[in-house]
Structure formats: structure tokens, C-alpha cells
Amino acid sequence: MNALETAKFELCLRLGDSALIIGHRLSEWCGHAPILEEDIALTNVALDFVGLSRNLLSYAAQIQNEGKTEDDMAYLRDVVLYRNTLITEQPNGDFAFTMTRQFFYDAFTYFYYKELCNSHDLTLKGIAEKAVKEIDYHLRHSTEWMYRLGDGTTESHQRTQDAVDELWMYTGDMFASDENYQLLVENNIGPAMEKIKEQWSIKVNEVLERATLKIPSATFMQSGSLKGFHTEHLGFLLAEMQHIPRSYPNSTW
Amino acid sequence: MENKDQSQGILWEVFIQGNPGIPHKHAGSLHAPDAEMALQAARDVYTRRSEGISIWVVPAANITASSPEDNGSFFEPSNDKPYRHPTFYKVPEGVKYL
Numbered sequence: 189m190n191a192l193e194t195a196k197f198e199l200c201l202r203l204g205d206s207a208l209i210i211g212h213r214l215s216e217w218c219g220h221a222p223i224l225e226e227d228i229a230l231t232n233v234a235l236d237f238v239g240l241s242r243n244l245l246s247y248a249a250q251i252q253n254e255g256k257t258e259d260d261m262a263y264l265r266d267v268v269l270y271r272n273t274l275i276t277e278q279p280n281g282d283f284a285f286t287m288t289r290q291f292f293y294d295a296f297t298y299f300y301y302k303e304l305c306n307s308h309d310l311t312l313k314g315i316a317e318k319a320v321k322e323i324d325y326h327l328r329h330s331t332e333w334m335y336r337l338g339d340g341t342t343e344s345h346q347r348t349q350d351a352v353d354e355l356w357m358y359t360g361d362m363f364a365s366d367e368n369y370q371l372l373v374e375n376n377i378g379p380a381m382e383k384i385k386e387q388w389s390i391k392v393n394e395v396l397e398r399a400t401l402k403i404p405s406a407t408f409m410q411s412g413s414l415k416g417f418h419t420e421h422l423g424f425l426l427a428e429m430q431h432i433p434r435s436y437p438n439s440t441w
Numbered sequence: 442m443e444n445k446d447q448s449q450g451i452l453w454e455v456f457i458q459g460n461p462g463i464p465h466k467h468a469g470s471l472h473a474p475d476a477e478m479a480l481q482a483a484r485d486v487y488t489r490r491s492e493g494i495s496i497w498v499v500p501a502a503n504i505t506a507s508s509p510e511d512n513g514s515f516f517e518p519s520n521d522k523p524y525r526h527p528t529f530y531k532v533p534e535g536v537k538y539l
Contacts, residue, residue, distance in 0.1 A: 223449050225471050225482035232485050329481055336474065 189252065192375065195368040196309065197251045198271060199378055201261075202414070203300075204244030205272035208262055209422070210293055211237030212429055213280055222283050229329060233290075236322040243315045263433035267423045268416040275358040277422040281351065284337050284344060288351035291330040292392070296362045298327045299387040303379030312377065331395055338399025345400065352396065353404050358419075360409030363388075369414075450474035452501040455483040457493035463538045465497050473498075 189197060214234035221227035245261040275293055280286045301323055304316035337348040363385040365373075372378035396403055412418070432439075449472035456465035468487045473479035479498040488496065507515055519525065 223472060225473060225486060228489075229482065229485040232489060325484075332477055332481065336478070 191368075192371060193251050195371045196312075196377065197248055198368045198414070199312075199372060200244045200248035200251065201269075201271040202273070204241045204248060204261070205270050206241075206276045206293070207237040207244065208241035209270070209272040209425065210276040210290075211235070211241060212425060213276065213278075214286075214290075216280055217286065226283075230286075233326050233329070236319075236326065240315070240319050240322070243318070247311050247315065259433065263430045267418055267426060270416065270418065270422060270426070271413055272418075272422070273358075273364075273413050274361045274410055274419055275355060277419060277425060278355065278358060279421050282347055284347035285351040285354070287330055287333045287337060288348060288355055290326070291334050291395070292355060292359055293362070294323065294327040294330045295388050295391050295395075296384065297323045299384050299391070300379065303384065306376075307378065308376040334395050334399045334401070338396070338401040348399070349401055352401050356404045356406070357408055357410050361411045361413050364411055364414050366414050450478070453479040453483070453498045454501050454504060455479075455487055456497040456499070457483075457487055458495035458497075459493055460538075461494065465495065468492070470501060 211234045214230050214237065217227065217230045218234070219227065221230055241262070242258050245258040249256040249258060249261055273293075273296075275289055278285075278289055280289075297319075301316045301319050304312055305320060307313045307316065334348070337344045339345070363381040365381045369378060369381070373380050393403065410419070451472065451474070452470055453473055454470050455468045457468040458465045468483075471479065471482050471486055473482045476498060480496060483496045483498050487493070
């Protein structure tokens with residue numbers, strides 16, 4: 189792979205892994221959500237994300253050109269090779285925690301994929317155009333929950349504020365940029381992260397304010413996903429997700 | 442977890458329109474705390490296989506239903522009035538959804 193291909197490959201992993209991991213996290217709610225209707229809603233969103241990750245990981249495999257498939261990408265890479273942004277791998281916690289995580293990431297994907305529709309890479313453009321309608325709904329859903337949980341009962345408010353406080357330090361990693369990514373920006377393949385961060389901040393401020401939630405004053409941000417540095421949770425997730433394909437290679441059903 | 446009525450929100454009836462121009466049809470019911478969440482839940486529960494292009498949600502409590510005891514006076518009188526059925530007309534070709 190030349191420099192530009194490497195950069196594209198890394199972006200596909202970053203977006204595709206994030207979609208796969210948050211999709212997997214949401215799928216963990218299947219059969220456990222607080223109400224039946226939300227159980228179906230969460231698994232719908234999970235499926236949207238897994239579908240999105242399939243497109244991106246297939247494209248990554250194609251760029252890599254080593255004869256690998258989307259399944260190889262998903263099931264046969266170890267933690268350090270995963271590029272998902274840190275917030276997506278955080279465990280579900282309670283419903284407020286899951287929804288807050290979802291809202292933060294949905295707001296990112298909402299602005300990011302909208303911009304990605306202008307990508308000069310036609311495959312990424314196509315993937316983004318397909319994804320934006322789904323993402324539109326995801327954000328609407330998690331936003332409405334933020335209002336209801338934040339501005340709900342004393343307990344729901346407290347749980348949601350705790351989630352905001354705990355998750356805040358993982359939000360910075362979503363906008364991380366490096367030499368690879370800068371190359372994509374210069375070639376009009378990926379949108380500048382500063383712009384996405386600005387739009388994201390406005391939206392998040394607006395929603396949290398209406399939800400009577402406070403943005404933490406602490407500014408320390410975790411980072412590292414671009415280099416494959418993850419929180420301790422991702423390894424356990426992958427162990428569960430990859431267990432079958434690794435134990436029974438090439439099995440079909 | 443306790444499953445008290447209130448913990449799931451109120452009951453909503455869901456009506457889905459399958460295609461332009463045809464009536465909304467009762468699809469089922471669900472629980473939700475308010476109208477917006479009912480609409481979203483209806484979208485997730487009842488249109489995930491492309492069943493609809495429009496959704497109505499109505500609080501079940503706002504629906505006034507006839508009671509079974511009324512069936513005699515409400516419905517039986519029409520049983521012996523076949524002339525009310527439009528069987529004496531020809532349906533023009535190409536008319537759908539009748």
C-alpha cells in the first residue's frame with residue numbers, strides 16, 4: 189500500500205471498527221432492555237452499525253489487497269490492530285450510560301458521515317450516502333432519550349449526569365488526527381476533524397442544556413485509538429465476539 | 442424488575458399506511474411514555490420490513506370502542522339489507538385497493 193492507500197485503509201478500520209464495536213455493545217442489550225420497545229429499537233440500531241461496518245471492513249480488505257474478507261478483518265485481528273474510537277468500547281453500564289455513549293457517538297457520526305458524502309473517494313462517498321439516513325434516525329432516538337433521562341426523575345437525571353461525567357474523557361479521541369488522516373484531508377477524502385468537532389460541540393451543548401445536564405469542567409481527554417491503544421474493555425469484548433470463528437475456523441452454517 | 446403498568450409508559454395504538462392513498466390500518470399496540478417516543482417505537486417495531494410510509498399513534502385511552510353488548514342493535518339490522526352492497530356496479534379496470 190502506498191501512503192494514500194495506507195491512510196484510507198486506516199480510516200476504513202477506524203470507522204468500520206467503531207461501527208462494529210458499538211454495534212456489538214448494543215447487541216448485548218438484546219433481550220435485556222428496560223422495555224420491549226426499546227429492546228427492538230436498540231437491536232435495530234445495532235444492526236445498522238454492523239451493516240455499516242461490513243461495508244467499511246470489506247473496503248479495507250479490498251484496499252489492503254491481501255485476499256482477506258470482511259470476516260477476516262472482524263474476527264481475526266487482535267486488540268492492538270483495532271482502530272475503533274475509545275468511547276465505542278466502553279461497557280454498557282445502565283441504560284442511561286448506554287444512551288449517553290450512544291448520543292455522543294451518534295452526534296459524531298451524524299456530522300462526520302454527512303461530510304463524508306462529499307468525499308472524493310467514490311466508495312467512501314457511496315457508503316456514507318447509504319449510512320446518513322440511518323444515522324439521522326439514530327441521533328433523533330438518542331437525543332430524545334437524553335431529554336427524557338436528563339430532564340426526567342431525580343434518579344434518571346443523576347444516572348445520566350454520572351454517565352456524562354464518566355464518558356466525557358473518551359469524547360476527544362473521536363476527533364483525533366494524525367499524519368495519515370491529514371493526508372486524506374488534503375486529498376478531500378476525509379473531512380477536517382476540527383470542523384466536525386465544532387459542529388459536534390454545538391449540538392452536544394444544545395442537547396445537554398435542554399436535558400438539564402452539565403458538561404464536566406475537567407478537560408483531560410483519553411486518546412490512543414489511532415495507534416491501537418485501547419481501554420481494558422476491548423479485549424474482553426473481542427474474546428467474546430471472536431470466540432467462535434477462532435475456535436472453529438472456516439465453519440459455516 | 443417490577444412490571445407495573447406505569448413503568449412501561451401508557452398504551453398506544455399504532456396505525457400504518459402501507460402505500461400512498463390507502464387508509465392507515467391498525468398494526469398493533471405498544472407502550473411508550475409520550476407521543477414522540479411512541480412514534481419512534483412504532484417505527485422500530487412495526488416498519489422494520491418496509492411495511493409503511495406513514496405512522497399514526499393514538500393513546501389507546503382516547504379510543505372509544507363499541508361494546509359487544511351493542512352488537513345486536515349496531516350491526517344486525519344491516520344483515521337483511523343486501524341492496525346496500527355495491528354489487529350492482531362494475532368496478533372500472535385498474536382500480537386498486539378496493
